[in-house]
Amino acid sequence: xxxxxxxxxxxxxxxxxxxxxxxxxxxxxxxxxxxxxxxxxxxxxxxxxxxxxxxxxxxxxxxxxxxxxxxxxxxxxxxxxxxxxxxxxxxxxxxxxxxxxxxxx
Numbered sequence: 001x002x003x004x005x006x007x008x009x010x011x012x013x014x015x016x017x018x019x020x021x022x023x024x025x026x027x028x029x030x031x032x033x034x035x036x037x038x039x040x041x042x043x044x045x046x047x048x049x050x051x052x053x054x055x056x057x058x059x060x061x062x063x064x065x066x067x068x069x070x071x072x073x074x075x076x077x078x079x080x081x082x083x084x085x086x087x088x089x090x091x092x093x094x095x096x097x098x099x100x101x102x103x104x105x
Contacts, residue, residue, distance in 0.1 A: 030073045035062050037080040055080070 027033070040048045041055035059078050066076040 027069075027074060032075040032077070033062075033065065033069075035059075035076075035078045037062075037078045039080055039082045041080060 035058050037059050038051065038055040040052040041059050044052065059080070062076050062078045069076060
């Protein structure tokens with residue numbers, strides 16, 4: 001499995017675990033759903049097309065669910081942080097210099 005396939009599976013799995021339509025029936029009225037997206041849903045960076053596309057899709061899904069669940073007073077939002085120092089990006093984003101280099105490509 002190449003890196004793009006791995007990222008796709010991670011994004012797909014996390015979305016499926018966190019926000020599945022059948023599970024919303026179990027969510028109490030006046031509840032909330034908060035999805036974790038990424039700045040890469042809005043900007044482009046070399047090598048991030050699959051990840052950015054999945055996060056963009058999650059943001060659209062969030063908008064639909066906000067409409068569909070609004071009558072139950074369930075709030076649906078997305079949080080999209082910028083670069084975060086984790087091992088997910090192959091340690092590229094562990095330093096300010098790494099972040100600048102990544103975004104300048």
